[in-house]
Amino acid sequence: MRMSVAPENRPIVIASLFVVVILLAGTAYTLSTAGSAPLLSPNYLLQQLQTGSFLGICAAGMMMVILLGQIDLSIPWTLTAAAMTATAVGGDLALPTALGVGIAVGLLNGFGVAYLRIPSMIFTLGVDTVLRGLMVAQTGGFAPQDTATPIMLFLAKDKLLGIPVAIFVWAGVSLLIALMLTRTGFGRSLYATGSREGAAYLSGIRTKWVIVGAFVISSVCASIAGVLLTGYSAKAYQGMGNAFLLPAIAAVVLGGTHILGGKGRYIGTLIGVVLIVLLNSVLSIMQMPEAGRQIIYGSVIIGMLLVYGRNQRVTS
Amino acid sequence: MTEAIVEYRGISKYFAGIRALESVDFACHPGSIHAILGENGAGKSTLIKIMSGVLQPDAGEMLLEGRPVTFPTPHAANDAGIVCMFQELSLVPDLSVADNISISRPPRRFGLIDRRAQVARAEELLAQVRCEDVDPNALVRELSLSRRQMVEIAKAIGRNPKVLILDEATSALTSRDVQTVYDLLADLKTKGVASLFISHRMHEVDALCDTLSVFRNGQHIETFAKGEKSEREIVRLMIGRDVEAHFPPKPAPKPVEERGEELLNIRGLKWGNRLNGIDLSLRRGEIVGLGGLDGQGQKELLLALFGVLRDVDGEFHIGGRKGLPSSPAAAKSGDTRIALVPEDRKTEGLMLGMPIADNLLAASFSKISRGFLIDPARARKAVDEEVERLRIKVGSVADPVMTLSGGNQQKVVIAKWLMTDPDIILLNDPTRGIDVGTKQEIYRLMRELANEGKALLFYSSDYAELIGCCDRVSVLYSGRVVSEQEGDAITEESLVAASLNIGVEAA
Numbered sequence: 017m018r019m020s021v022a023p024e025n026r027p028i029v030i031a032s033l034f035v036v037v038i039l040l041a042g043t044a045y046t047l048s049t050a051g052s053a054p055l056l057s058p059n060y061l062l063q064q065l066q067t068g069s070f071l072g073i074c075a076a077g078m079m080m081v082i083l084l085g086q087i088d089l090s091i092p093w094t095l096t097a098a099a100m101t102a103t104a105v106g107g108d109l110a111l112p113t114a115l116g117v118g119i120a121v122g123l124l125n126g127f128g129v130a131y132l133r134i135p136s137m138i139f140t141l142g143v144d145t146v147l148r149g150l151m152v153a154q155t156g157g158f159a160p161q162d163t164a165t166p167i168m169l170f171l172a173k174d175k176l177l178g179i180p181v182a183i184f185v186w187a188g189v190s191l192l193i194a195l196m197l198t199r200t201g202f203g204r205s206l207y208a209t210g211s212r213e214g215a216a217y218l219s220g221i222r223t224k225w226v227i228v229g230a231f232v233i234s235s236v237c238a239s240i241a242g243v244l245l246t247g248y249s250a251k252a253y254q255g256m257g258n259a260f261l262l263p264a265i266a267a268v269v270l271g272g273t274h275i276l277g278g279k280g281r282y283i284g285t286l287i288g289v290v291l292i293v294l295l296n297s298v299l300s301i302m303q304m305p306e307a308g309r310q311i312i313y314g315s316v317i318i319g320m321l322l323v324y325g326r327n328q329r330v331t332s
Numbered sequence: 333m334t335e336a337i338v339e340y341r342g343i344s345k346y347f348a349g350i351r352a353l354e355s356v357d358f359a360c361h362p363g364s365i366h367a368i369l370g371e372n373g374a375g376k377s378t379l380i381k382i383m384s385g386v387l388q389p390d391a392g393e394m395l396l397e398g399r400p401v402t403f404p405t406p407h408a409a410n411d412a413g414i415v416c417m418f419q420e421l422s423l424v425p426d427l428s429v430a431d432n433i434s435i436s437r438p439p440r441r442f443g444l445i446d447r448r449a450q451v452a453r454a455e456e457l458l459a460q461v462r463c464e465d466v467d468p469n470a471l472v473r474e475l476s477l478s479r480r481q482m483v484e485i486a487k488a489i490g491r492n493p494k495v496l497i498l499d500e501a502t503s504a505l506t507s508r509d510v511q512t513v514y515d516l517l518a519d520l521k522t523k524g525v526a527s528l529f530i531s532h533r534m535h536e537v538d539a540l541c542d543t544l545s546v547f548r549n550g551q552h553i554e555t556f557a558k559g560e561k562s563e564r565e566i567v568r569l570m571i572g573r574d575v576e577a578h579f580p581p582k583p584a585p586k587p588v589e590e591r592g593e594e595l596l597n598i599r600g601l602k603w604g605n606r607l608n609g610i611d612l613s614l615r616r617g618e619i620v621g622l623g624g625l626d627g628q629g630q631k632e633l634l635l636a637l638f639g640v641l642r643d644v645d646g647e648f649h650i651g652g653r654k655g656l657p658s659s660p661a662a663a664k665s666g667d668t669r670i671a672l673v674p675e676d677r678k679t680e681g682l683m684l685g686m687p688i689a690d691n692l693l694a695a696s697f698s699k700i701s702r703g704f705l706i707d708p709a710r711a712r713k714a715v716d717e718e719v720e721r722l723r724i725k726v727g728s729v730a731d732p733v734m735t736l737s738g739g740n741q742q743k744v745v746i747a748k749w750l751m752t753d754p755d756i757i758l759l760n761d762p763t764r765g766i767d768v769g770t771k772q773e774i775y776r777l778m779r780e781l782a783n784e785g786k787a788l789l790f791y792s793s794d795y796a797e798l799i800g801c802c803d804r805v806s807v808l809y810s811g812r813v814v815s816e817q818e819g820d821a822i823t824e825e826s827l828v829a830a831s832l833n834i835g836v837e838a839a
Binding site (some may be wrong): 056148182195199200204205207211212214215216218219221222278279308 | 659
C-alpha cells in the first residue's frame, strides 16, 4: 500500500531543491567575500542541526495538529512553562515534570477543541496567555531555581560519537512520529479526521480522542523542546519559547502539509525545518540587517507557497 | 378560462445529463390555487425553481402574461411578481422579524433604512397572517419553527405577489396557522393571485386547491380540476406503469418460526419531534425497507440505530445488548456489529482526497494491526479482497477516491463496511445518483449479504427498489410507521398511498 501520491510529494521536492539553492548561494557569497566555504563543512552543518533541533521538535508536534486542520498557538508558553517548572522542581524529577506539564496542557487544549468545540485558534491562544500569566506569577514573588539540570545540559550540549545529542533526540522524536503517522491506526485516523471529520466519525473513528491525542503530542513536543533549550542556554527564562511559534508553522506548511488538514508527509516537515534554519543562518552570514532578513524570510515563505500553488491549489 | 399568468412551453432541464424536466408544457391561471403533485424526483422542485429564477431552463420558453420572459436571478422573478417560499426557510436568524420581512426592499428615508416604517409595515403584514403576537423587533432565532414559517408567509405577502409559490409551506404549522393560511390563500384567490401549492398532504390539497397537475419522471402527465379524479386515480397517475430495473429473485417468505434470529427489536423510538414512536424488528437473512417520502424520519432512524443521535427514548434490543450504541465506534464493535452506508457519500461516506486504500481501511484499523502497528501485508490483502469482491474498478488503490465514478465510490463505502464483517447493515439511499449497472450489482450484493445471514435495513426514495429488493417494508410518515407491508402485498400503489398517509382502502 503506497501511502503517498505524487502531488503530495511535489512540495517536498521543491523545498529540497530550495535547500540546495540556499547552500549554493551562501557558499558562492562566502567564496567571493572570504574565499572559503564554511557552509559546506560538516561541523557547521551539525551545529545548524543542533540549534535546529528545538524548532524541529516543535514543528513535529505542530504538524499533528495542522494535519487535523487545527492549530496550536500555545507552543511558546507551553515550552516555557515546561522548562521553568522543570528547573524549579529540579533534580531527577525535572524531566518527568516537564513532560507532565506538556501532557496537562495538551489534554486541556484537546478538551477545549474536541469537547467544548471552541476553535483551536482561539482556545490555544487563551491557554498560551494563561500559561504566561501563571509563569509571571510564579517568578513574581520569589526567584525559583532556573538553572538547567545536568541531564538537560547533556541532552542539549554534549556530543555522542562526535554528533550533538540534541540531534539524536530530534531523530528519535522524528522516527516515532513518522512511524506513528504511517503505521498506526491512530496515525491513519489523524489523516482521516483531518480530511473529513464527519466521514471519519461515521466510519467509527473516535475523532474526539484523535483530536485530544494530537494536541497532547504537540504540547509534549513543545515541552521536550523546552528541556533542550534550557540545557542549551543553561537556564530557563521567560519568553524563551517566543521565537518558535511562527517558524514551526512555517516549517510544517513549507514541507507540504495542507494547512486545512488531511495531507502531508513527515519528511516534508523535516525539510521545512532545515530550510528555515539554513535560510536564517545564510542571511546572518551575509550580515544582512534584521529588517532585510525579516523581509526576505517572509517573502520566501509566501513565494514558496505560490510555487506549490501553481501545481495544486494550496487552499482547496 | 382566463389567460394564463405563467405558461411553460417545452421547458427542459438537465443535470449532468440526467433529465429533471423534459418538454414540459404547463400553465397556471390568475385566481386559482393549483396543486403540483408527484413522487420524489418527479420534477416539482425544478419546475418551481425555474419559475422563481433559481435555475435557468436548458430549452423551451416561459411566458408571463403572454410575453416571453427570462429570470436570470430570483430577484428578477420577484420584480415580476413571482414570489416563492422554499421548503428550507429563507429567514436570517440573527436579524429581527421586521428586518427579515423587508430584507430585499427596505423602506428608505434619505437613503437610510427607515426603521419606524419598517416596523409598521411588519406589524401590518403580521396582522394579515394573524400573528399579532409576534414582536417585529424580536430576532427570528427566538421564534418557534411554526412562527418562523408564518413570518416567511408574511414576508412573501409583503412582496405583493401575482404568483405565490408555496413549497411544503405548511409542513411545520400548527392547525390554527394552517387554517389562517387557507383563509389567506382564499383571499388572495379572490384578488386574482395565482398560488402554486406543493404539498405531500392529500387532504390539504383536497381542501384547498381547485386545479391539480401531476408530474412524473420530469414530465407533466396531466392537469385536471379538483373532483375530476379519485385519489386512487391520482396515485396511479403519479406512479405510472414503467418499471425499469431488474432485481435478483427474492426467497419465498418463510413462516415466522423458520425465520432467522431477531437481531434488532425497537419499541417506541422517540427523538425530538422528528421520530415519534417507531417500532421495528429486523432478523438475520432479511432485507427490510424503509419507505415514505423524503424527510419523514428515515435518515434520523438510521442515525439513531448507529449511535449518532443523543437523547433517544425507547426500548431497544440489539443482539444480546439492551440499548443503542453510544457512538459509531461502539456500533461497529462488539458482538452484534452495525454498519451504516450514509446518505451523502461525498461528505459522510468518504474522505474524498484520500487514497482508495485508506478509505477502505478507515473502519478496520484494529483488524489489520498487530499490536500498535498496522501490518502492511494484511492491509494490502484486505484491500485487494474487497476490490475483488465488489469488482471496484480502480487503477491504483493509492489514487484519491474522488477519481472514481459515483458508482465505484459507493462500492468503496460499502466495501469499507463489509471489511468489519457487520451483522446489521443500515443503508441510506445507497443507489442515489449512480448508474443502472452498478445499481443492479448493489441489489445483487444486498441479497447475497442477506443470504449470508446478515440483516439489512434499507431506506430508498425509489419505490421500485423497495418492491424489488425488500422482504418487508415499513413506511414512515412524520416520524411514525404508518404501514407495514410484506411479500407480494408490497406494491407501488400501497407504498404511495401509505407515504401520503391515505388509508389503503380509501385509495
